[in-house]
């Protein structure tokens with residue numbers, strides 16, 4: 001089933017005075033037309049390579065080969081890289097089983113580890129605990145200049161040296177960075193290439209947080225058995241109405257962008273909650289946080305992304321969502337959970353005083369929770385849109401990711417900001433370097 005978006009519970013008639021009027025929404029949606037025209041134009045000219053990815057297959061053999069190389073005879077594969085060089089891969093890998101309770105740990109094949117947060121204690125413990133001889137590493141940095149990734153790569157080189165594997169580094173590490181350009185220093189390449197190891201090219205035209213559909217996201221996904229073709233087929237589905245020239249009200253991503261920007265402009269609602277039901281959407285919510293925050297948070301504009309996972313966060317954030325300040329727009333991602341999972345013995349259910357559980361599956365229970373969350377949010381005056389997929393698999397995650405990349409780009413057009421840069425974070429990086437020099 002393709003992604004289905006329902007926005008009935010997003011407007012004033014359903015949620016009361018906190019809701020956006022249909023008229024105001026339509027006015028913002030109309031303003032999405034130039035953004036859609038721009039997307040079509042850059043697709044045609046090739047100026048935004050992201051939009052050509054769903055139809056590409058010339059790079060798939062290289063992606064499969066890299067995943068095979070990393071996993072052959074390996075007990076462990078570590079992925080170094082941060083932000084956009086990690087979160088897309090994490091999202092796809094999770095759909096394949098990485099970092100899922102129990103199933104993740106029981107899965108056959110090499111263990112996969114993303115070291116995206118620079119933590120000295122974890123890094124030391126990881127290098128101590130990993131059997132380095134059978135551990136391979138993928139080191140990812142688009143720019144080749146991110147301090148966290150460089151320092152991790154240096155520490156890894158030393159760890160291999162200390163383990164007596166200094167001469168075999170090229171058999172353990174694969175690099176992934178922008179192609180070398182003469183006159184421009186790529187520090188990661190300069191550090192690693194002398195070891196004779198192989199580097200894959202990061203597409204210079206695809207910004208970090210938009211790389212899930214490139215080798216950056218697809219190699220880690222493939223390591224967990226996620227088929228890159230299926231991911232791209234799902235992405236093509238989300239892109240299709242844009243390329244087909246549909247008007248804004250026929251493009252789900254434009255509708256989502258207009259809702260978010262409409263709420264920000266008309267109601268000052270600048271917090272957006274992504275409530276994904278199911279373990280396989282946990283990393284997806286974190287990937288979306290970077291996408292939404294770094295792409296839109298500029299020049300005093302932007303919306304704050306708030307991630308939540310269901311049903312577990314019903315026992316954590318839902319009280320606030322329902323009864324705290326009415327200052328959020330919600331997106332609930334639901335799956336066809338019904339009929340899935342263990343079926344409950346009626347005798348046990350009766351014994352426990354929960355006869356309604358009897359004969360139902362665990363998925364039936366989750367399905368009713370998804371529905372109840374959407375309805376109670378709306379009844380409490382909280383605008384909520386529902387996105388439904390039949391299940392979280394390679395194709396639906398590709399569709400969700402492309403949907404939200406498009407939604408982000410269109411929202412940036414509506415807000416009048418550049419979706420593709422992140423100028424403000426540079427200041428802190430320069431200051432951190434100064435402090436390091438002073439130590």
Ligand SMILES: O=P(O)(O)OC[C@H]1O[C@H](O)[C@H](O)[C@@H](O)[C@@H]1O
Nearest residue numbers: 082083084085141142143146208
């Ligand atoms: O891939 P890299 O060049 O190493 O960048 C990794 C990340 O770090 C930067 O600080 C940016 O804020 C992110 O947008 C980027 O994804």
